Amino acid sequence: MAKWRRWLGLAPASIIIIGLFGGSLGYGIAQSLGWLPFLGQRQLSLAAYRNVLAGEQLGGQWWQALLFSLWVSLAATLGSALICLGLLSSIAERQQQYRGLSTISNLHLAIPHSVWAMALLLVLSQSGIFARIGFGLGWLDQPSDFPVLVRDRWGIGIIMAYITKEVPFLLLIGLATLRQQGREYLLVAQSLGANRWQRVRLVLWPLLAPSLIGGSLLVLSFIFGAYEVPALVGVRYPEMLATMALELFLNPDLHARAEGMAVSLLMSLIILVVIGLAWRWRRAEQQS
Amino acid sequence: MSYRIIVWVLALILLVPIAVFLIYAFAQGWFFPALWPERWDSGLFLRQLADPQLRRAFGQSLIIATGVSILALVLGYPAARVLELQTFRGRGLIYGLFFLPTVVPSVATGIGLNIVFLRLGLAGTLFGVMLVHLIPVLPYVVLTLGSSFARYDRNYEQQAAVLGASPWFVFWRVSVPMLLPSLVVAGVLAFLISWSQYVLSLLIGGGKIITLPMLLFAAASGGNQSLIASLSLIFIAPLLILLGLVARYLGSPATGATPRP
Numbered sequence A: 001m002a003k004w005r006r007w008l009g010l011a012p013a014s015i016i017i018i019g020l021f022g023g024s025l026g027y028g029i030a031q032s033l034g035w036l037p038f039l040g041q042r043q044l045s046l047a048a049y050r051n052v053l054a055g056e057q058l059g060g061q062w063w064q065a066l067l068f069s070l071w072v073s074l075a076a077t078l079g080s081a082l083i084c085l086g087l088l089s090s091i092a093e094r095q096q097q098y099r100g101l102s103t104i105s106n107l108h109l110a111i112p113h114s115v116w117a118m119a120l121l122l123v124l125s126q127s128g129i130f131a132r133i134g135f136g137l138g139w140l141d142q143p144s145d146f147p148v149l150v151r152d153r154w155g156i157g158i159i160m161a162y163i164t165k166e167v168p169f170l171l172l173i174g175l176a177t178l179r180q181q182g183r184e185y186l187l188v189a190q191s192l193g194a195n196r197w198q199r200v201r202l203v204l205w206p207l208l209a210p211s212l213i214g215g216s217l218l219v220l221s222f223i224f225g226a227y228e229v230p231a232l233v234g235v236r237y238p239e240m241l242a243t244m245a246l247e248l249f250l251n252p253d254l255h256a257r258a259e260g261m262a263v264s265l266l267m268s269l270i271i272l273v274v275i276g277l278a279w280r281w282r283r284a285e286q287q288s
Numbered sequence B: 001m002s003y004r005i006i007v008w009v010l011a012l013i014l015l016v017p018i019a020v021f022l023i024y025a026f027a028q029g030w031f032f033p034a035l036w037p038e039r040w041d042s043g044l045f046l047r048q049l050a051d052p053q054l055r056r057a058f059g060q061s062l063i064i065a066t067g068v069s070i071l072a073l074v075l076g077y078p079a080a081r082v083l084e085l086q087t088f089r090g091r092g093l094i095y096g097l098f099f100l101p102t103v104v105p106s107v108a109t110g111i112g113l114n115i116v117f118l119r120l121g122l123a124g125t126l127f128g129v130m131l132v133h134l135i136p137v138l139p140y141v142v143l144t145l146g147s148s149f150a151r152y153d154r155n156y157e158q159q160a161a162v163l164g165a166s167p168w169f170v171f172w173r174v175s176v177p178m179l180l181p182s183l184v185v186a187g188v189l190a191f192l193i194s195w196s197q198y199v200l201s202l203l204i205g206g207g208k209i210i211t212l213p214m215l216l217f218a219a220a221s222g223g224n225q226s227l228i229a230s231l232s233l234i235f236i237a238p239l240l241i242l243l244g245l246v247a248r249y250l251g252s253p254a255t256g257a258t259p260r261p
Helices: A001-034 A047-054 A058-091 A099-110 A112-124 A131-134 A156-191 A196-225 A228-235 A241-249 A254-288 B003-026 B044-048 B053-086 B093-105 B105-121 B126-149 B155-162 B167-196 B199-205 B212-222 B225-250
Strands: none
Touching: A001 A254, A001 B053, A001 B093, A001 B105, A047 A058, A047 A112, A047 A254, A047 B093, A058 A156, A058 A254, A058 B003, A058 B155, A099 A156, A099 B044, A112 A131, A112 A156, A112 A228, A112 B003, A112 B212, A112 B225, A131 B212, A156 A196, A156 A228, A156 B167, A156 B225, A196 A241, A196 A254, A196 B093, A196 B105, A228 A241, A228 B212, A241 A254, A241 B105, A254 B093, A254 B105, A254 B155, B003 B044, B044 B053, B044 B105, B044 B225, B053 B093, B053 B126, B053 B167, B053 B225, B093 B126, B105 B126, B105 B199, B126 B167, B126 B212, B155 B167, B167 B225
């Protein structure tokens, strides 16, 4: 096919992504450097970054939010990945296409995170369904006896919302790998005399590792930067980076916009560095 | 655990929230320790359905999500086709370009675009919101269509062309039918991502465009549980109907649906 036709096919989609993404990045960097023409401010400086990283008020908030975001995203990702690995290990040797499991996992992906968070709130809050059941069974005397599981200061509600949401996602990724190449290797290992544990540990896990690690990285970067769930089932303190960025940006004081922008750019930078390192590491693994 | 138990547990985890929403939406006078509501009443739910603000939000969400799906398919089809059926320099780079929006948070892109869209006069317009929704949607449509192009046999197109079919005829009678499951799934995926979008609509809609997620967020901060439940039901009903219609395609590996966290 002629060269120009190739680019004609790619151009519309690429131009939209480059235009929107580039525009967003360009204006984002400019604003974070204090270029706020609507306030008549055109002097560029690193003041916003200084305030965010080391400022008297925001500095503490930033490091707290960074730690909290790391905790929530790592705990939820690790939890989802381990559960998914356990489930896959227990069903990997079935001789079938896993259609039922795929369909139900796909249906899970259809529920928006915000709605999922609301369901969790209605089930797990101190006057929710579980608390009512506990009360009915005589385990509780008053709502405050029920543990604070959503809108709690450790982010338990956020982590639970993500784990229940991301296990089906990782399952779909793992099932795709299993369907493509899993069974033959497991059968060979079995006929060579490997016991069940050996098959799972020495054949299945190495087989699933690349796709599950890749999927987990997507989950990690998604949770690290997502706004909806922490906004709905989180607390104001400690908060995650995404909620901090958006609150600063929507602050009636327009000068806080530069800081909101700085927070969101730093947050994106952290994600891109992690993804980039993982990508390089994987390439090095493949080459060795 | 056996395979069956896992499928059932996952199904249960999916059904419980829907049941909980139904109970909260239709319960009357259901005060705390009571295990079961005193009576049932569809009044609040029906009032919600008739609420002009809700109807407007529903309509705008519908227009935006449908528009985004169509735009994403029209833009994504040629891109996925070139990316998968040809090898050329810069292919990896273009794939990287489509990968970026899947990991950069929408809070970051939305905040950056807020001013750009204000300047272009696109803020607060339906088209502006559709355009910005393409950032999270387009990559998934390209990846989903791409993975079904990866096992696409172009010989059928060539056969048709040799027999004298025009390019349009080949497209409509050969390519589209062969890729139909993937096109349908990609379209539904696009609808779903757009329908669930909150942050980007908020930052670009500028208070003029109100979508369903915004009503849900407002209800969540208000704390009225039956309102939250009614809105959640109205929010997910179209998604469940759409997915029910395409469920038989979803479990099949041939559609190449790219899952998303």
